[in-house]
Amino acid sequence: MRLVLVGPPGAGKGTQAQFIAEHLSVPKISTGDIFRANVSQGTPLGLQAKAYMDRGDLVPDDVTIDMVRNRLAEDDARRGFLLDGFPRTVPQAEVLDDMLAALGVKLDVVLELVVEDDEVIRRLSGRRTCRTCNHIWHVDFDPPAVEGVCDLDRGELYQRDDDKPETIANRLKVYAEATSPLVNYYSGRGLLIGIDATGPVDDVTVRAIDALRPLQHGE
Ligand code: ADP
Ligand code: AMP
Numbered sequence: 001m002r003l004v005l006v007g008p009p010g011a012g013k014g015t016q017a018q019f020i021a022e023h024l025s026v027p028k029i030s031t032g033d034i035f036r037a038n039v040s041q042g043t044p045l046g047l048q049a050k051a052y053m054d055r056g057d058l059v060p061d062d063v064t065i066d067m068v069r070n071r072l073a074e075d076d077a078r079r080g081f082l083l084d085g086f087p088r089t090v091p092q093a094e095v096l097d098d099m100l101a102a103l104g105v106k107l108d109v110v111l112e113l114v115v116e117d118d119e120v121i122r123r124l125s126g127r128r129t130c131r132t133c134n135h136i137w138h139v140d141f142d143p144p145a146v147e148g149v150c151d152l153d154r155g156e157l158y159q160r161d162d163d164k165p166e167t168i169a170n171r172l173k174v175y176a177e178a179t180s181p182l183v184n185y186y187s188g189r190g191l192l193i194g195i196d197a198t199g200p201v202d203d204v205t206v207r208a209i210d211a212l213r214p215l216q217h218g219e
Contacts, residue, residue: 001024001026001080001082001108001109001212001215001216002026002080002081002100002105002106002107002108003020003024003026003080003081003082003083003107003108003109003110003111003212004082004083004086004087004096004107004109004110004111004186005017005020005082005083005084005085005110005111005113006110006111006112006113006179006182006183006186007112007113007114007115007197008115008117008120008172008175008179008180009120009124009168009171009172009175010115010119010120010121010123010124010127010168011113011114011115011120011123011197012113012115012123012197012201012204013084013085013113014030014032014033014084014085014134014136015136015142015201016113016197016201016204016205016208017030017082017084018135018136019205019208020082020111020205020208020209020212021082023209024080024082024212024216025080026079026080026081026082027076027077027080027081027082028081028082028084029068029071029072029077029081029082029083029084029086030084030085031064031067031068031083031084031085031086031088032084032085033084033134034067034071035049035053035059035067036053036160039053045063045067048063049063053161053162054161054162054167055167055170056162056167056168056169056170056171056174057170057174058088058089058174058178061089061091061092061095064086064088064092065092065095068083068086068092068096068099069099072099072103083096087182088178088179088182089178089179089182090181090182090185093182093185093186107191108191108215109191109193109212109215110182110186110191110192110193111193111194111195111208111211111212112183112192112193112194112195113195113197113204114194114195114196114197115197115198116198117172119198120172121168121172122140122141123138123141124163124168125163125165125168126138126139126140126141127159127160127163128144128148128157128158128159129157129158129159129160130150130152130153130155130156130157131155131156131157131158132150132153132155132156133150133152133153133155135150135152135153135155137150137157141201142201144157193211193212195207195208195211
């Protein structure tokens with residue numbers, strides 16, 4: 001299955017991507033994770049992306065598109081993928097259509113995680129990420145057993161630089177202006193399924209998997 005997750009920052013895309021990708025046995029491709037790995041390794045791509053990320057702005061389309069084109073060309077993406085955080089603009093979505101057409105394949109579904117702004121702000125303010133395995137926690141809603149330590153691999157948890165209040169505000173504005181038009185773009189193509197992404201993480205996962213089930217059986 002070829003699937004895209006959309007929704008505002010903090011909607012739970014990274015959290016759900018993990019479970020859904022495992023369920024579908026496809027690789028999870030998170031552009032935010034790839035950018036952050038490049039920033040922490042100090043690669044040329046990371047140096048290019050860092051200033052935009054720190055402000056909560058989008059990295060320019062040409063940089064992002066080249067990165068995704070390379071990732072989708074890898075072997076493990078041939079039989080399906082879950083994209084988390086890409087596309088984030090209509091031009092990115094148009095290029096994705098072209099890339100997939102060149103490979104003779106199409107997107108199967110775009111899953112929108114629907115959450116109000118107030119909830120998104122609560123989620124982003126308490127987000128913590130494992131430095132080694134990237135697992136996502138929340139200080140109140142999904143806390144690890146020991147504060148600051150990942151339950152899965154004992155890695156150190158950190159707060160993302162772009163989860164500061166002023167950057168969160170800019171990211172929500174950027175989402176409204178640049179990314180939310182994707183909802184119309186994909187619903188116009190009959191690809192969009194929206195699910196309520198409020199409530200416990202496990203409940204959202206069940207809603208997501210239920211929504212995808214008919215597609216998995218090719219109905
Ligand atoms: P996104 O990838 O869309 O930016 P994340 O998956 O990183 O969002 O989630 C943002 C924060 O919200 C994280 O701290 C995560 O633990 C928390 N979170 C995710 N899903 C839920 C949920 N259903 N209820 C409460 N908190 C959640
Ligand atoms: P995320 O982890 O999805 O919240 O992304 C973190 C940051 O990475 C964003 O605020 C952007 O600066 C950058 N980024 C991630 N994906 C994209 C994309 N598709 N287009 C442009 N910038 C992106």
